[in-house]
Amino acid sequence: xxxxxxxxxxxxxxxxxxxxxxxxxxxxxxxxxxxxxxxxxxxxxxxxxxxxxxxxxxxxxxxxxxxxxxxxxxxxxxxxxxxxxxxxxxxxxxxxxxxxxxxxxxxxxxxxxxxxxxxxxxxxxxxxxxxxxxxxxxxxxxxxxxxxxx
Amino acid sequence: xxxxxxxxxxxxxxxxxxxxxxxxxxxxxxxxxxxxxxxxxxxxxxxxxxxxxxxxxxxxxxxxxxxxxxxxxxxxxxxxxxxxxxxxxxxxxxxxxxxxxxxxxxxxxxxxxxxxxxxxxxxxxxxxxxxxxxxxxxxxxxxxxxxxxxxxxxxxxxxxxxxxxxxxxxxxxxxxxxxxxxxxxxxxxxxxxxxxxxxxxxxxxxxxxxxxxxxxxxxxxxxxxxxxxxxxxxxxxxxxxxxxxxxxxxxxxxxxxxxxxxxxxxxxxxxxxxxxxxxxxxxxxxxxxxxxxxxxxxxxxxxxxxxxxxxxxxxxxxxxxxxxxxxxxxxxxxxxxxxxxxxxxxxxxxxxxxxxxxxxxxxxxxxxxxxxxxxxxxxxxxxxxxxxxxxxxxxxxxxxxxxxxxxxxxxxxxxxxxxxxxxxxxxxxxxxxxxxxxxxxxxxxxxxxxxxxxxxxxxxxxxxxxxxxxxxxxxxxxxxxxxxxxxxxxxxxxxxxxxxxxxxxxxxxxxxxxxxxxxxxxxxxxxxxxxxxxxxxxxxxxxxxxxxxxxxxxxxxxxxxxxxxxxxxxxxx
Numbered sequence: 001x002x003x004x005x006x007x008x009x010x011x012x013x014x015x016x017x018x019x020x021x022x023x024x025x026x027x028x029x030x031x032x033x034x035x036x037x038x039x040x041x042x043x044x045x046x047x048x049x050x051x052x053x054x055x056x057x058x059x060x061x062x063x064x065x066x067x068x069x070x071x072x073x074x075x076x077x078x079x080x081x082x083x084x085x086x087x088x089x090x091x092x093x094x095x096x097x098x099x100x101x102x103x104x105x106x107x108x109x110x111x112x113x114x115x116x117x118x119x120x121x122x123x124x125x126x127x128x129x130x131x132x133x134x135x136x137x138x139x140x141x142x143x144x145x146x147x148x149x150x
Numbered sequence: 151x152x153x154x155x156x157x158x159x160x161x162x163x164x165x166x167x168x169x170x171x172x173x174x175x176x177x178x179x180x181x182x183x184x185x186x187x188x189x190x191x192x193x194x195x196x197x198x199x200x201x202x203x204x205x206x207x208x209x210x211x212x213x214x215x216x217x218x219x220x221x222x223x224x225x226x227x228x229x230x231x232x233x234x235x236x237x238x239x240x241x242x243x244x245x246x247x248x249x250x251x252x253x254x255x256x257x258x259x260x261x262x263x264x265x266x267x268x269x270x271x272x273x274x275x276x277x278x279x280x281x282x283x284x285x286x287x288x289x290x291x292x293x294x295x296x297x298x299x300x301x302x303x304x305x306x307x308x309x310x311x312x313x314x315x316x317x318x319x320x321x322x323x324x325x326x327x328x329x330x331x332x333x334x335x336x337x338x339x340x341x342x343x344x345x346x347x348x349x350x351x352x353x354x355x356x357x358x359x360x361x362x363x364x365x366x367x368x369x370x371x372x373x374x375x376x377x378x379x380x381x382x383x384x385x386x387x388x389x390x391x392x393x394x395x396x397x398x399x400x401x402x403x404x405x406x407x408x409x410x411x412x413x414x415x416x417x418x419x420x421x422x423x424x425x426x427x428x429x430x431x432x433x434x435x436x437x438x439x440x441x442x443x444x445x446x447x448x449x450x451x452x453x454x455x456x457x458x459x460x461x462x463x464x465x466x467x468x469x470x471x472x473x474x475x476x477x478x479x480x481x482x483x484x485x486x487x488x489x490x491x492x493x494x495x496x497x498x499x500x501x502x503x504x505x506x507x508x509x510x511x512x513x514x515x516x517x518x519x520x521x522x523x524x525x526x527x528x529x530x531x532x533x534x535x536x537x538x539x540x541x542x543x544x545x546x547x548x549x550x551x552x553x554x555x556x557x558x559x560x561x562x563x564x565x566x567x568x569x570x571x572x573x574x575x576x577x578x579x580x581x582x583x584x585x586x587x588x589x590x591x592x593x594x595x596x597x598x599x600x601x602x603x604x605x606x607x608x609x610x611x612x613x614x615x616x617x618x619x620x621x622x623x624x625x626x627x628x629x630x631x632x633x634x635x636x637x638x639x640x641x642x643x644x645x646x647x648x649x650x651x652x653x654x655x656x657x658x659x660x661x662x663x664x665x666x667x668x669x670x671x672x673x674x675x676x677x678x679x680x681x682x683x684x685x686x687x688x689x690x691x692x693x694x695x696x697x698x699x700x701x702x703x704x705x706x707x708x709x710x711x712x713x714x715x716x717x718x719x720x721x722x723x
Contacts, residue, residue: 021476021478022478024476024478024479025478025479025480025483028483059480059482062480063480066480066510067478070510070514071477071510071513071514071517072514072517072518073477073478073513073514073517
């Protein structure tokens with residue numbers, strides 16, 4: 001995930017109109033992300049450390065996706081600007097538009113090339129095909145199941 | 151209902167001379183006659199013979215009539231035969247499985263035979279299971295008949311009615327002519343009242359409300375009753391053919407001509423009081439209460455305003471409106487708002503998913519609305535922000551080009567043309583050179599010139615009309631003095647006139663919305679009340695069940711203690 005570009009840096013150009021409406025929420029996400037980055041790693045597994053990062057990215061992307069596609073609250077220019085500045089993950093949003101991927105947790109979980117048997121992550125398996133009382137949490141992003149049927 | 155005594159009343163009819171009252175080791179009360187050396191469970195009363203032989207008029211469940219002991223049990227058969235001859239006969243349809251002294255073929259057609267056998271042995275240790283399952287009739291509601299003084303109209307649980315004379319203690323299924331007239335009047339009034347209530351007028355006294363619903367209720371109950379009766383009949387009484395004819399009618403006239411099967415079979419329910427301990431009475435009270443409350447419940451259901459899905463959604467949206475949540479926040483953030491859960495309207499929607507959907511819908515609408523408003527505002531007054539800017543920064547020390555250069559950035563998105571800007575600036579600077587009192591009078595003139603529809607008592611400093619905001623006279627004074635002046639002037643104004651809305655349609659719309667909202671909120675409150683009632687009822691049922699359990703245990707205990715010898719002694723005497 002590329003770091004978010006903020007207005008404080010080299011980019012002095014103010015954000016497009018309508019940004020102030022969602023600014024507070026985005027700031028909150030930003031703070032959460034900072035907390036997650038600075039959280040201590042005591043007693044955590046190596047991969048567990050990055051789960052909150054993925055989760056917050058997912059939430060923020062979902063929020064922007066909702067604002068643009070579901071609620072139509074932000075303009076196309078603002079949406080593009082947000083994507084360009086890394087507020088949302090464009091690749092993830094692209095997947096959400098596909099049938100069957102509506103709830104996809106992260107793009108890594110559908111990378112078949114990265115797995116031993118050319119398969120997707122366990123979190124992509126529908127709950128009903130899993131065994132009863134099988135509690136899963138995927139290694140990539142800590143997802144507990146993101147198949148669209150669930 | 152409160153009239154029905156639930157414990158053995160203090161004023162039992164006096165014992166016939168020679169009889170004394172005793173209690174058996176089992177706790178039963180029995181009566182013993184020294185002279186005849188007879189004992190009986192049935193309370194012997196003085197004039198009982200004369201009354202029953204001639205009149206054969208077992209007391210109807212007159213509200214203050216004692217139910218503790220039933221003196222009529224043995225005579226119910228006479229009653230049946232006499233009935234046709236005697237129009238005054240008052241069939242008491244109140245059942246209970248008391249001492250079964252009547253012959254079995256005449257036993258209650260729709261009562262559980264087992265119950266009666268048991269009753270025979272145990273003298274009224276009726277178990278509640280039976281009592282509950284079997285249809286039972288008892289006085290439920292009494293109302294005074296207007297203009298017909300001593301007569302009282304009593305409604306039974308099965309929806310039948312009889313009249314009862316308070317003074318003479320007579321009661322009739324068939325209304326005497328003069329009473330009949332009064333009753334008809336009374337009915338008419340009741341019906342009217344009911345209709346009025348259906349039209350949405352809240353009834354202030356619960357009592358009358360209850361009376362009105364009672365009839366409908368009773369009808370329903372009657373239906374159920376019949377079904378129960380049918381089922382019970384199959385269990386096996388010998389007179390099945392007769393059985394079919396058992397019918398509960400509300401018709402006063404017919405009742406007298408019919409062989410009153412029910413009356414033979416049914417005795418007052420209130421026997422429990424006869425030989426039960428305090429706890430029994432306690433839960434019996436609870437039962438009575440439950441019955442009463444049950445009526446209220448059903449009444450509520452009948453009365454309850456319908457709460458459709460749309461209404462629920464609207465309620466939830468109103469809640470969101472009221473909490474002033476920004477429509478731009480995600481759903482999780484909304485849920486962090488504590489005030490949300492405490493509101494009644496939160497529960498209008500049953501599931502979290504429904505709530506989320508509703509929130510999404512609301513947010514979409516709200517965002518749309520906000521956008522529109524913003525667009526409107528900008529089209530309305532491009533000069534307002536510019537004048538505000540002037541008010542803030544303009545000083546006589548700066549010429550227009552200097553001012554423009556200095557506040558270029560602030561003026562960037564202003565839609566006002568440069569020419570207008572300059573003109574306004576120059577005018578404003580000119581006005582700033584004027585004396586304070588002059589500026590003040592100018593401002594008050596401006597305010598006075600506003601029509602009451604635009605500027606009135608309900609206006610605030612934030613909602614001043616654009617006609618004021620776009621006027622130079624408004625910005626000439628420094629903000630502190632100006633605001634206090636305007637505030638003082640507004641406080642002297644009368645409230646907004648009725649026709650302040652832009653059009654009648656708009657006004658109607660607002661009124662309609664308000665009414666809708668009121669209705670929905672009432673409906674929600676109604677539903678909440680019903681839920682509370684249900685919960686209370688359930689709790690009471692639980693308590694009642696516990697009571698029954700205790701009672702059964704006590705019964706078993708008593709049965710264990712009660713040896714055979716004692717029983718023999720009782721029967722033998």
